[in-house]
Amino acid sequence: MNITLVLFLIVVGITLVITGWAARRTRTTVQFWAAGRGIKGWQNGLAIAGDYMSAASFLGIAGLIAFNGYDGFMYSVGWLVAYLTVLFLIAEPMRNTGKYTLADVLSYRMSPIPVRSAAAFSTVAVSASYMMAQMIGAGSLIKILIPSLDTTLKPWFNWTILGTKLDPSITLVGVLMMIYVIAGGMVATTWVQIVKAVMLMGGAILLSFLVLLHFGFNLGGFFNAIAGVKDSKTGLNFTQPGILYTYGKTQVWGVDKALLENVSLGMALILGTAGLPHILMRFFTVPDAKAARQSVAWAMGLIGSFYIMTTFLGFGAATLVGKSNICATVAPKCTPNSNLAAPRLAEYLGNSFFGTGGGEFLLAFIAAVAFATILAVVAGLTLAASGAFSHDFYVNVIRTHLLHGHVSEREQVLVARITAALVGLLSIWLAARVGATANAAALVAGVAFVIASAANLPAILFTLFWKRFNTWGAVASLVGGSLVTIWLVAIGPGWSAPRPGWAPNRSLRRDPVSTRGERPAPLPYIFLVSQRDLVGLIALDVACLLAAAMMLRAWRRRRTRPPLVAAIFVVVLAAVATVLVLLGVTYSLVVGPTFIVALLVIMYTARYERRVTQR
Amino acid sequence: MRFVLPATVFFLVYYFLLPLLNGLAPELMRTDVVGHVNIAYLFALSQFFVAWVLAWFYIRRANSLFDRLAATVRERAARGRRPAE
Structure with a gap:
């Protein structure tokens, strides 16, 4: 039995023990959705950080920095600064007005049926796209990091449903996430997130420490090494901006395209974070506004230091391992995969500090951390999506307002559990259907942030700060924002269509603006x-x-x-x-x-x- | 609101200055300051500290001032309702 599998089983074991413990504390609706409002400020801060720092940001950003140098760091910056929006404008009012979901806040002073339905729609749109991204990413990561797991599971999950062959790794992640949410609700999800945040911080601190130790804690020397790495296309060194965003190359309507891309990335991050339903939901788990404030402070401290460390990881991988050695399959043929920057760095550092066994152990440890990361994030998302569906749509719109009935606690929790199961099954199927390509994962995650910023944030901000904002304004924001985003993405570059002009393949890609002129x-x-x-x-x-x-x-x-x-x-x-x-x-x-x-x-x-x- | 609005405007401007400067004045941003640490990197790093400082200011203010205001409002509301009971 190899070491990766052992560590992985330990992670699963710990989380299942937590779930078992939490299940006994999850009977009423307030326990299921909001952990009985008994989460302390610092605990919630850890959980927010755990909910937020996804595998995409851990492995993805380290990879972006390792492949593109400075420009990858732009993601890190946006991801932290976004929390100022949350702290200043969202956290405390949300806690004061809401009950379990985003729609509770919006329908506080508006007509409940249309607003709740619209909010449920946009919440499901955001959570579903974000969850798909996470699941797809999980599938491809587990295949590379823990290949033995994938092959072990294959005979168990060898099913084909509606013409789509299930992916064993994705199915495993989905099943675990369903167990956490269905049995343990918010309590289990919160503690899984806390454990994951601690593991992730531990892993990042360890790797950063080893990178710095390698350079003898000489930051000047470290930066000299980074500046020694040159990008082959632009000739810039890795401390300089302009490798990923090639400024001054192409123009769109008279504006630099790379600049537009960079600014719009920033907007999506800064405005989108404050509209992510699974993050917003975390603020309902604390007892009061003061604890909500404290939890953001904790989260900002953790997230900020983590993203500063991503530079050590990314630059460390760029200098010590090198772009050409970061690949899915080691010799003879190397297919570069930027997601593997952190794991390969761990392997290298382990080998150079602790001998051959050390490399294997550190690699296994980082793989386990990445796995815990994915589990924690998808559990939060499942909870948000099922909350929108059962609490907003079923309990409030259908049972209370349309049928004028009274819904018992038992029924509410039961419906919540059933919808969580449905959401889980659907996402397993969808993720397997879309297929495990890294490109798809990044794209779908982007959709989630854009819908959150275009649909949810305006609705929340206007509800909280604009006296004359009304029901139909909220509906227009939620429905209009989601639909416009989905439509723009569907026709945008990068989506499947292998048409010339929009083809993802670079050799086929032509600038649509210039062809139109001809x-x-x-x-x-x-x-x-x-x-x-x-x-x-x-x-x-x-x-x-x-x-x-x-x-x-x-x-x-x-x-x-x-x-x-x-x-x-x-x-x-x-x-x-x-x-x-x-x-x-x-x-x-x-x-x-x-x-x-x-x-x-x-x-x-x-x-x-x-x-x-x-x- | 007296603190939140200016602070929000400030951090938005400060944040978007980074991509704008990177795009519009790349040569300036690529200038090395100490060794190979350039302006772009320092500016990006400063974002983290600015965010932390702003958050710290806000929380300090909120803990002392806002909570006291909220308590006053709550107290007044409670006192106002009592005669009606």
Whole structure:
């Protein structure tokens, strides 16, 4: 039995013991969702850090720095500074107004049915995409770090469901996460996160210490070594910005593309963190606002020092191991994999300080840490997603407000457990379906941050700080933000489509802006609209006309102006969309905003109508 | 709000200055200060300390001032309700 497997089993064992202990403390809803509000400030701080520092940030950032030098560090900076938004604007008001979920805060002074449904939708969208990213990452990591586990599990999880073959590593992560959440609820999740945070900090401190020891604690010497590493493409050394973000190369609408990318990354991190439902949920576990404040302070201390250490890990891997030696398979053929920077560094340091056995042990230790990291994060996400579904949608919208029933504690907890199981099963299946590619993982994680910043944050901030903010504003923010983001990502570069122009493969990739300039004059282009686009366009027009007809009917019946205006607006919108597509704008670029704007206009009108008839 | 708003504006400006300077004045940011430690790295590192200092200021203020204000409000609300009971 090899050492990786032993350490891995120890991690699983510890977490299962915690879960068993927590299960006895999880009977009521407040225990299941908020750990009975009995988590102390510093404990919650550790748990927030544990919830937040995902495998993507541990292995991913170390890898980015090891491969791109300074520019990878930009991620670290954003990830910490984001917590100022949380501390200043979110943490305490959330604790004071909310009960278990984001929707509790939003529906505090608004009409509950639409706001809760919308918040549940955006929460599920964020959690699902973030969870998929984590699960996909888990799958590919376990395959590389603990290959023996994958092969051991294979005969057990050899199922095919709905045409998708389950991935053994992903399934294992999913099953463990389901056990934590279903049995132990928030108590187990919190303690798993605390254990993981301690392990992660321990691992990072150990590796940083060894890196510095290697350089004799001479920071000048360390930086000289880093500056000695040169990027082959740009010729810059690794302490200089501009390797990942190649400034001054391409322009988009007159602005430097790399600059735009960098700034938008910062915006997604800073504004997105404060809208991540699994982070927000943590603030409901503490007894009061003061403890919420304290927990952010603890989290900031931990997260900040951790991300400073990522530079030691990343730069250490760049100088000691070298980019060309960080690969999934060791000789003869090396396929570079940036996620392995930290594990390979651990192996190298172990070998050089403690002999051959040391390398194997440290590698195994880092693999176990990465595994614990993934488990803790996905457990938090499952809890957030099932909270949105069972607490917001089932208990509040359907049972309380639509059916006007009373929901017993037992039923609430039971439904919560069932939804957690469903969320777990669905994410196992989806992650296996999307497939274990690192590219997909990074992309889906990005989606989560963008939806959180575009949909959740405006809704929360306006609810807390704007007196005249109302129900439909919140719905528009939540639904509009999520839909626009999903649509933009679906048509954006990097998503599956192997079309020229957007292909992820660099050799196929062409700048879409420049090819557009070479197009023939608009009119002949009509004949280039593909048949599929034409069918889609007709469907969109029919839908818009139907909506307009409905609005006209309402206008004829009531003789109020808004439906008429809405009808005209929708028709004009459809016409504009048609013209744009015929002029050669890609169909997928047009359909999203048309659909979303039409939906919002109709929703607004319907709400106005209801108010008029109620009067 | 007297502290939170300016502090928020400050940290947003300070944070976005980093990518902007990296993109607009790369040569300046690549200048070495001590050995091979350049301005870009020091600026990025300073973000961490600025974040910590701001957080510390906020928490100190909140622990003393905001909590006292909140307690006053709560007390007043409690006193206001008593005659009605």
